[in-house]
Amino acid sequence: MAKRTTKTQVGKKAAKKTAKKATKKTAKIASDTAKALTSGPTLGGRIQLAREMRGLSAAQLARRAGILLKTLGNWESDRSEPRANKLQMLAGVLSVQPMWLLGGAASGMAPEFGPDLEETADLASKVDRLIKLHERMSTLLFEVQSEISRLQTEIEDAPL
Structure with missing residues (x-):
């Protein structure tokens, strides 16, 4: 039997891809900060x-x-x-x-980037939380869509 990819799995993959992009941006900020401190x-x-x-x-x-x-x-x-x-x-x-x-x-x-670095770290933390929420919401949305599709199929296939 062939393995089917569900909408939930697709949603999880999309959310992970989004999280990976945000992590790369956070890493770039950290790299730029290190570069600035060495001048x-x-x-x-x-x-x-x-x-x-x-x-x-x-x-x-x-x-x-x-x-x-x-x-x-x-x-x-x-x-x-x-x-x-x-x-x-x-x-x-x-x-x-x-x-x-x-x-x-x-x-x-x-260089005195202190306050901005603190703000950046705070924003990065908030971005991480938003990414996790987005991933969770995407997963739930795809689960609900899958359940709706399943129920619609059951209704259509039900004898009259």
């Missing part, structure tokens, strides 16, 4: 890394720092460097120490 090798790399860790686009950071997007692009690609006053302002907008932007890990200054 990029250049001033431009650290500016870009801090911007990404804050969840800002280049356009958002440029607007908040009061600079042209092209200027920020030049800084992040190490084609030019910000003057001291702009570096100080960038550090403030990005919530990192100016010395970390200048020297990275070699400066002995670690």
Whole structure:
């Protein structure tokens, strides 16, 4: 007798696939955090890394720092460097120490991503809970659909 795949099994597979994708996103956040703490090798790399860790686009950071997007692009690609006053302002907008932007890990200054990391961990925990609920709801939904199909078949096959 051939093995049949039920709707419940299909639902469980879909829920597991969704959970796996979310786990990969959580792992990427952790990887980005570790990367930020060890810092990029250049001033431009650290500016870009801090911007990404804050969840800002280049356009958002440029607007908040009061600079042209092209200027920020030049800084992040190490084609030019910000003057001291702009570096100080960038550090403030990005919530990192100016010395970390200048020297990275070699400066002995670690970026201060603390509160955002706590928020990220809290959100990751909530996402995990939502994934589990979604998986459970998907399973229950497919079980109910299977039961409805079974009952409809029984009704249709019942003698009149």
